[in-house]
Amino acid sequence: MRDQEATRTRSGHAIALLVGLRMPVVIILLLIAAFTAASGKPLDGLLMMIAAVCLAWDAGRRSRQAAETGDDLDQAYQDPGADGTATSVAPPLSRRQRVLLAAAWLAAALVYVLVVGSFIRYSWPATVAVLGLGTVVVAVGWRGPRRPRARPARPSRIGLLLWLAVILAGCLWELQALLQQPTMTASSYTHPTVSTLTDPMLAGWGGRALLLAVWLLFGWFLVER
């Protein structure tokens, strides 16, 4: 009896994974993982692949549950106070507390940028620092928004398509430059990728700190959505 249940659970996980693996966004992540690994960053590629497979399983599981219940389980936003959770229960911060909290976040970000920026690129300390923060942010984001919020109206189709076209054009241009390098691991002056173009800037501490600050700001922008 227990064996049958275990087999059913295992097959349920496998089916969820297969359903998720067909999703376009998962396929895109897997392609990025493959190209990253092929371009001489196996750890980066492996982590991307693990994240893509986890996402495939999670999305597939929710997709199957949604098919059974009819609920939209992919919806991340929730109207504030809809079920009395999160901020609707937490007492609001005073102005002084908000200022202190913002100052603490700013100080932490500054220390991170200065310390991690001082590490040599591709060194283990830099890897651990970036990987650690990346993992925390993805794990926090996986649970949903930090605060309940109503989902905004869908932007116009033409607007979405135009933005998608710009992002896609940028990715394809980077890909063609990567594929025209002498090898996948050797950078090219004739067909520079964005990484190659930023190499001189990232050779110095100031450039690394600046790019880390931009990366942190963009991460903060995403987490606040």
Add this chain to the structure above:
Amino acid sequence: MNSHDVTITGYLVVLAAGVTLQLLSRRPGSRIPPFGAVITWAMGSRTLRVAILVGWAWLGLHFFAR
């Protein structure tokens, strides 16, 4: 104009297109949403939310990690 210049021009064209869209989105009654609105909308899907955050983490790893 050599291949190096063409490649860089390509990046600049994409960047200029993004800036143009953002500026056009600021016009009253524009049907083009600002970049932030597109991201906010996309982050409403759990799958896209995780994918976008994984993409962000990948950027950091790509530029700094082994």
